[in-house]
Amino acid sequence: MRYGKQYMKDISPKTRLLAWSYAHVAKPVFFTLDPELIHNQMLNVGNLLGRTTPTRWDTRALFDYENPVLEQTIAGLNFRNPIGLAAGFDKNAKIVNILPSVGFGFAEIGSITKNSYQGNSGKRLTRLAKSNAIVVNYGLANDGVEAIAKRLESAKLRIPFGTSIAPTNSPQTGTLAAAVEDCQKSYDRLKNVGAYTTLNLSCPNTVCNQPFMQADWLETLLKTVNTIPTKKPIFLKLSPDYSFDHIDKLLKIAEKYHVTGIICTNVTKPRNNPKILDRNVPASGGISGKVVEELSNKLIWHIRQKFNDRFIIVGCGGVFTAEDAYRKIKLGATLIQLITGMIYQGPQTIGAINAGLVQLLEKDGFDSIDQAIGIGHN
Numbered sequence: 001m002r003y004g005k006q007y008m009k010d011i012s013p014k015t016r017l018l019a020w021s022y023a024h025v026a027k028p029v030f031f032t033l034d035p036e037l038i039h040n041q042m043l044n045v046g047n048l049l050g051r052t053t054p055t056r057w058d059t060r061a062l063f064d065y066e067n068p069v070l071e072q073t074i075a076g077l078n079f080r081n082p083i084g085l086a087a088g089f090d091k092n093a094k095i096v097n098i099l100p101s102v103g104f105g106f107a108e109i110g111s112i113t114k115n116s117y118q119g120n121s122g123k124r125l126t127r128l129a130k131s132n133a134i135v136v137n138y139g140l141a142n143d144g145v146e147a148i149a150k151r152l153e154s155a156k157l158r159i160p161f162g163t164s165i166a167p168t169n170s171p172q173t174g175t176l177a178a179a180v181e182d183c184q185k186s187y188d189r190l191k192n193v194g195a196y197t198t199l200n201l202s203c204p205n206t207v208c209n210q211p212f213m214q215a216d217w218l219e220t221l222l223k224t225v226n227t228i229p230t231k232k233p234i235f236l237k238l239s240p241d242y243s244f245d246h247i248d249k250l251l252k253i254a255e256k257y258h259v260t261g262i263i264c265t266n267v268t269k270p271r272n273n274p275k276i277l278d279r280n281v282p283a284s285g286g287i288s289g290k291v292v293e294e295l296s297n298k299l300i301w302h303i304r305q306k307f308n309d310r311f312i313i314v315g316c317g318g319v320f321t322a323e324d325a326y327r328k329i330k331l332g333a334t335l336i337q338l339i340t341g342m343i344y345q346g347p348q349t350i351g352a353i354n355a356g357l358v359q360l361l362e363k364d365g366f367d368s369i370d371q372a373i374g375i376g377h378n
């Protein structure tokens with residue numbers, strides 16, 4: 001494992017054993033099988049483990065890590081640690097009962113669209129093993145807002161759960177009016193479900209191609225959803241593939257509306273990224289993991305410099321270790337999200353990152369995360 005050394009150094013013997021077992025037993029098997037099949041199997045296992053109190057407790061005993069140093073209250077929500085599950089792993093709210101036991105401080109469900117959609121055809125997940133990345137081409141596959149809202153309403157949500165909303169992936173949402181109406185309906189259905197809402201502006205694998213990354217479309221969307229009364233904070237999830245000038249224009253619009261934070265970032269599209277070390281990268285789909293990490297980090301720092309603390313920044317992209325998470329915090333992130341690091345290293349990664357963060361904060365003489373946010377990192 002290229003990122004293994006630091007990771008193994010930070011962690012307890014129990015977590016080290018789990019990491020070893022994942023790397024030498026589970027992963028070699030998983031990585032010979034189709035990634036989408038394994039993803040679905042993991043959701044089935046997570047769903048089963050979440051059903052009973054003893055299985056939740058056992059999972060917690062294996063994976064969870066707690067330390068008050070990691071606690072934060074943000075926009076009125078209590079986060080017991082800053083590490084969240086990014087949108088796309090639990091699209092349909094199937095494993096909400098087990099995620100707290102795995103050690104997450106929060107999690108984002110979706111992306112959710114008004115209508116259910118089976119997703120793009122063909123291979124939708126491809127591992128880029130040398131690059132520590134995944135090519136994602138689901139195209140917003142999900143069960144639709146009504147089914148997912150019902151599932152969330154019937155669950156006991158033990159940590160803050162965000163609901164990530166995107167326009168239904170269909171040529172019928174190709175006009176501004178139709179796309180906004182589609183998102184508005186999902187937003188309205190979810191206005192009292194979960195702890196925060198993310199407007200996913202940046203799914204790269206859809207027929208309409210990130211329309212809300214355009215200033216006039218974003219303004220109409222924000223104006224519309226801001227008419228719906230809700231206490232839930234709103235986050236915007238950005239693409240890493242636009243110039244800083246373009247992002248500034250979007251955020252100058254966002255500043256005028258009820259927008260609490262920015263998620264930096266979604267997956268990246270260009271295939272000439274020097275972090276791609278694999279050959280035969282599929283032509284379609286966005287790339288996660290170490291390929292997007294630096295783009296995400298640069299955008300976090302830029303937004304922090306340009307907009308100071310107007311927006312809470314959620315750092316997302318290529319977080320595998322406590323060092324990776326801490327770098328994002330020092331660049332300006334208050335919260336962190338991940339998926340790919342967990343897929344490459346196993347579920348104990350979450351507790352290991354949290355334990356490692358406590359050590360890194362202590363080493364720098366900080367009593368809490370907020371003292372490290374935005375102090376800068378080379």
Ligand SMILES: Cc1cc2nc3c(=O)[nH]c(=O)nc-3n(C[C@H](O)[C@H](O)[C@H](O)COP(=O)(O)O)c2cc1C
Pocket residue numbers: 086087088089091110111125134136138140164200203237265266267287288289290292316317318319337338339340341
């Ligand atoms: C399997 C998979 C599915 C994803 N689906 C979504 C999605 O539906 N909505 C979304 O906003 N981001 C989605 N993403 C992007 C992630 O939320 C995240 O922004 C990106 O993968 C970078 O984080 P990571 O490097 O830790 O994976 C997906 C990523 C992966 C790996």
